[in-house]
Amino acid sequence: MFFNNFFLKPALRSLIKECNCLNFNSIISLRKMSDLSAAKKKAAETAVNEYVFNRCKIGVGSGSTIVHAIDRLAERVQKENLNITCVPTSFQTRQLLIKYELPVSDLEQTPVLDVCIDGADEVDADLNLIKGGGGCLLEEKIVASCAKQLVIVADYTKNSRALGDQYKKGIPIEVVPMSYAPVKNKLKSKFCGEFVLRMAVMKAGPIITDNGNFILDWKNFDQTLDWKAVNKEIIQIPGVVETGLFIGMAKKAYFGMVDGSVKTQEG
Numbered sequence: 526m527f528f529n530n531f532f533l534k535p536a537l538r539s540l541i542k543e544c545n546c547l548n549f550n551s552i553i554s555l556r557k558m559s560d561l562s563a564a565k566k567k568a569a570e571t572a573v574n575e576y577v578f579n580r581c582k583i584g585v586g587s588g589s590t591i592v593h594a595i596d597r598l599a600e601r602v603q604k605e606n607l608n609i610t611c612v613p614t615s616f617q618t619r620q621l622l623i624k625y626e627l628p629v630s631d632l633e634q635t636p637v638l639d640v641c642i643d644g645a646d647e648v649d650a651d652l653n654l655i656k657g658g659g660g661c662l663l664e665e666k667i668v669a670s671c672a673k674q675l676v677i678v679a680d681y682t683k684n685s686r687a688l689g690d691q692y693k694k695g696i697p698i699e700v701v702p703m704s705y706a707p708v709k710n711k712l713k714s715k716f717c718g719e720f721v722l723r724m725a726v727m728k729a730g731p732i733i734t735d736n737g738n739f740i741l742d743w744k745n746f747d748q749t750l751d752w753k754a755v756n757k758e759i760i761q762i763p764g765v766v767e768t769g770l771f772i773g774m775a776k777k778a779y780f781g782m783v784d785g786s787v788k789t790q791e792g
Contacts, residue, residue, distance in 0.1 A: 567782075580609070582609070584638045585622060587618050591678070595622060615664055640676055644677065648679065653770070656697075660740060676775070676776060681788070698767075699734060722741055
């Protein structure tokens with residue numbers, strides 16, 4: 526029997542309208558995710574094409590964008606018969622490299638790298654980075670420090686004027702578990718903002734890093750701070766293992782754009 530919304534009860538009409546809005550919002554959200562994935566893929570492939578060569582020793586970072594970089598690495602190795610060596614920055618990255626049958630090494634066997642290709646949570650106008658949203662900042666910084674050049678791959682949402690413009694989850698600070706409370710108090714006495722112990726999602730308690738540490742996320746910080754000085758001051762606090770501030774380390778960043786192009790930024 527034919528009827529239209531006019532004859533439906535107001536509450537039911539409202540529910541139908543709400544469902545239609547949810548469907549529309551879901552479509553928009555999926556489209557944005559697709560655009561971001563394409564942007565990450567483009568940035569990662571461009572960096573791998575430009576920086577990887579035969580007998581290259583590569584630090585391979587962590588995160589969603591690096592999945593595309595590893596995929597392109599595997600493709601080039603197969604097509605061009607490249608001889609490369611990969612040093613991963615996390616357990617997950619190592620497993621992915623093994624899955625793609627790429628040669629895996631470590632810093633004991635390969636202490637000097639030609640390039641490290643990694644993602645970032647945010648990149649400012651001076652090529653300073655926030656990293657560690659996925660909890661791998663310590664190994665990421667160690668591997669990056671062993672590379673002749675650090676190259677960042679990301680989508681356009683990670684490109685900011687100042688740290689904190691777009692990334693609101695905070696600056697990660699990795700700490701020894703027994704020290705997190707005194708470190709938090711010392712940080713609060715030195716800087717404005719909030720220092721929040723990062724909690725796990727699928728387990729009770731805090732997140733544990735690959736190296737068995739906790740992470741404090743520094744939120745609502747002053748964006749005008751001298752990050753080089755701040756990083757140095759935080760590192761000197763007993764119990765702090767490393768920070769997610771990568772200052773003066775990156776040589777170049779590739780940002781995949783929504784139109785399919787790639788924007789580059791050099792330090």
